[in-house]
Amino acid sequence: MAAMFNRELKKGSAELLVLSFLEVRPRHGYEIGKLIETHSKKRIQFRIGSLYPILFRLEQKGLISGRWVEKPGERRRRYYRITSEGRRVLSRQRTAWEEFVSTINQLLSTKHA
């Protein structure tokens, strides 16, 4: 089984991941968690107890918005979509992350005394 990333790394990137999974279309909470798990080949997993506060926080900040959707024959569920501000933030955050990862990679490729 693939090794899990440590908690701190996961925590530092969670909001970025959530925003990126909402970029294409609205999703409900459990679905976002499952997508992250699947796409990361189970190396990043979020339990409901961890993911829900992140959604809650992003919504409070206005980066995503949630709304209850009722479909015939189904219980009502809360779907989240990314706001325009969320998109701007996601774009900036993505760039910053890439720069960070590249810097870290550069550092890690150097042998230090």
Add this chain to the structure above:
Amino acid sequence: MPDWLRYVRDHLSLSDCPPAREAEIVEELADQLEDAYQEALRLGLSDEDAFRAAGQHVSDWAKLADDLRRAGFLRPQRGPEDHFSVLNGKQPAFSVGINRHPVRADKGNIGATASAIASNARHDMHYALRILAKNPGFGLMAVLTLAIGIGANTAIFSFVNSVLFRPLPYPNADRLAIILSGQGNANRAPVSTFELFNIREQTREFDQIAGIWVTDAALPGEGDAEQVKRGVITSNFLPLLCAKPELGRFFRAEDEDRQQDGKHTRAIIISHGLWGRRFGSDPGIIGRSVRIGGGSAVVIGVLPANFRLIFPNDASVPSNVEYFDTIPIDASEPRGPGFLHLIGRLRRGSNLARAQEEANAIATRLRSLDSEIALANFRIYVFSLHADDVREIRTTLLLLFGGVAFVLLIACANVAHLLMARAMRRVRETTIRAALGASRGRLVCQLLTESFLLGLFGGVMALGIGWAAVRAILAARPPSLANFGDVHLDVRVFAFTFAVAVCTSLLFGLAPAISVRRLNLTRGLKDVSRQVGSRRYHWPSFLVSAEVALAFALLLGTGLLMRTFINILHADPGFRADDVSTFRITVPSYQTLKQLQKNLSAVPGVKSVSAVSHLPLDDTGNWYDYYWKEGASADQQNTVMADHRSTLPGYFSAVGATVLKGRDFNESDDASHQHVAIVDDVLARELWPDETAIGRKLNISDSPAGAYQFQRDWAVVVGVVRHVQCHSLTASVRPQIYVPYQIAPRPSMSFVIRAIGGIPELGAIVRRQVALVNKDLAVTHLEPLSAVVVRAQAESRFASVLATLLSAIALLLACVGIYGVLSYSVAQRTGEIGVRMAIGAGRPQVVKMILTDGLSPVLVGLTAGFTVSLFVAHLLTRLLFGVNPGDPANYALILVILILVSMLAAFLPARRAMKVDPLTALRCE
């Protein structure tokens, strides 16, 4: 199917959330749990297992509630800029292991500010604990080093606090003063009743002046006869020092006269100890007549259990006085001897300076009363009672306090070095954190929190070490400290320890914190490894220099104190204490004394027996008076004083003093023959420097009419003996005059028994012989004379043992410090060493390089230490005996010790450097 709504409601407590919002949260969580449950069922789990698997999605409901609360379900929504505002600046918003979003408070919201600070502090504390737990060896080393440093300070501060800071346990203690007189060459003399009467009459600055004189008295009774300390006091003495008696009353002015008129029975007030020991704490003791001090007396009061007398050591007023009676203040006899030790209570609003001014004026008036009386050089001195009580021990305590401060500074230097070395190792981590958005302020706070935690743990451990050290020191404390009652860790000591822990943690935490302030982020990110490896820092050298300098000063102080103590151990006191036993009795008559001397002399193994009024180095109330030689002009009389001692024949051989010229006393040296005296060589040299003293006439004080009925008398010098140290082993206070007991009887005498080797059961033999002569005679102070000498060495032993201990700790810490710095330096320079060796440097050259690098700051430290030591030596002068503080030998010895220790500390790292494999080292580079 599980009822997830109910499940969530049962587990999640959001009492402070608006109900509508809470309902939404509960519903959404229930929905997600249902999803999880359904998925588990799809994977083939049983109902029960699927329920459990879904439930595991939220393991900590309280944390979830807290996370939601912090995410702000109570606050209005904020704009997106608030959240990712860091992205608008230059710093990215990611964080690893440090609080990325330090909680910020809205302006004007004090509660939120406090909460923000508390949250940051909690986070920093948590992180610091984790860091310490990751490297327990480092933490333990730092905490232990600090605990030793702070603990030593706590222990010595406990004494400083109890002795110097805590007020004396008397009412209005800050207004109490001791009043001493200066007469002739004596500057701390007691006063006569005539002088007390006049001072009382004329003072406006004191509202009370009282006097005490302590002597011995026999306490016959049902059990063993006992000799106790009797305080002869003025009637206003006890109310000055004690709020109220435990039982009965204090003396009144009319009691003073009643004591003398012969019609009334003497009234006495007894100590709590005597009341319990001799009278079984009888509540009906008041008004009871008891046999005491050669007569009977009525007990009118019992003192409280915590009452004790605290007088300067040289006042001959011990703390354990067992009963008090009063004397009238006689205004009529200006020639009366000075024997009263005075204390006074300043009027409210007055002060010591005004009281001294007034005392000078009173002394001038007394001097002008009569040119013939013994007031020619009369002076009066007023000191604060507390300040005078502690004047002997103050220097010792403050110097020790300085010593422990040095130890603490060395400990701080070591911990600072540990932290700096670690901070350098953590440069990469710190740089990345800064890059991830941690502000420098937050990083500094984090580092200071780490050092604060170390200081706090060190402080807690220091309290334990301090407590143990206080117990140990109490066991060895000298008499000058013994009067001050309990020494313990009180609130002030706790506050002191905490303050020291906080201050020191800031002190040693400052260096790593400053290094963070100087962090170059851009260069740090690009070039982390080189920053660690190549940059040379000056702080290790500085710390080593500081440690060596402090250790130098401490070692010099210790060396001087140790040599003083050795000199004191070998000091010739003028007598030989070995094989001598002593005891004290109250003397009913000369015949009893003679009979006892005869009987004890007959005991097998006893070589010689005699008696003296004042044993050398003992605490019996001193007897000293003026002397002058025949032919001295009027202005030469009443100017210089000598200690007077009453003796039986044979005293000098029994005590082991050396008779230099002439003879000892004999049986015919009594009042009916020519009065004779024996003087010491100091007095003989002073009065007759170029001629023999034998046969010369000397005006002395004696009392042929009975004890304390002093008169001036001419005596012929029949012998000269070597000076005997009477007051301390080191200071020669006054010369000595010995007079035969028959012309100067004293109420109590100390027997001196010199035996050939030890006599088993000597105590029992002495008691039996004394009882045979007079069964009411109490035997006290039965002990070897060597015990008296050991007591006299106590203060010097105390100072030198403690100083040695401190120096040992300091030396060890400095050694560890130098070792640490050099080890670090070798580790840092491994690559460089490899390069040097690769291009041809030999191992000896590498070792030389490391030693030169390591020992250069030691040399700087030695130079600085030498300078500091000159000052320390100057401070120590008062405590030294037979040692020249500027003796180059001391400095040379310490230089050698410190260089050897430094080389020892440098040896292991140098050896490690020698073993560096060039290939490995180059690979590292």
